[in-house]
Amino acid sequence: MTTATAVYDEAVEGFGTVRVVPIDPDRDAPLIHAWVNEERARYWGMGGTSVEQVREIYAHLDSLTTHHGYLVSRDGEPVALFQTYDPEADRISECYEVLPGDIGVHLMIAPIASPEPGFSGRLLDALVDFSLRGHSRVVVEPDAANEKAIARMIRVGFEPGPEVVLPEVDLPEVFIPEKKARLAFLSR
Secondary structure, eight states: OOOSOOSEEEEETTTEEEEEEEOOHHHHHHHHHHHHTSGGGGGGSOTTOOHHHHHHHHHHHHHOSSEEEEEEEETTEEEEEEEEEOGGGSGGGGTSOOOTTEEEEEEEEOOOSSOOTTHHHHHHHHHHHHHTTTOSEEEEOOBTTOHHHHHHHHHTTOEEEEEEEEOOEEOSSOEEOOEEEEEEEEEO
16 A cells, blocks of 8 residues: 555454555556546546546645545555545535535445455445544435445445435536435434
8 A cells, every 4th residue: 555644544353454544646546547447436437537637636636625535445455445525515515404513425445356245334334433533424425326335325324315416516627527316324
């Protein structure tokens, strides 16, 4: 993985040590590029990007105080791309009533050579623990067509919310197309 300073480490019994490290756009763009350009990552919305475009996207994200990108490892091996954000400073705020203590998250689990039963749930449990430090509720908004991600969130305890349409964002620094999403919430 990297020797960068972790913002979170959790030893999960029978699973391994989950480590959360801020993304370094220059160092991590090639790895992230490989992940986001796989067909299985189509809901992440970065298919067809170049390594340089991925670097620029995460450099922009890194410049924000309200949105944060992380690489997640288990026992030193990269296993996920994780992002947190302040819902009040995001397009999601147009779709639900943001409460004090809310934190939004995005998760993309890396390709795995051999699936491991319970892997995503145990990883997600550790990332929820990380996210709830200083917050009282986690908000997710997977693509409404991504039934696998929605089912995963419900299995770990998220309460399903409404289906919404997240508006398009078209700024000089970033373009994000409109997205039909299913909100889900997990309170402390």
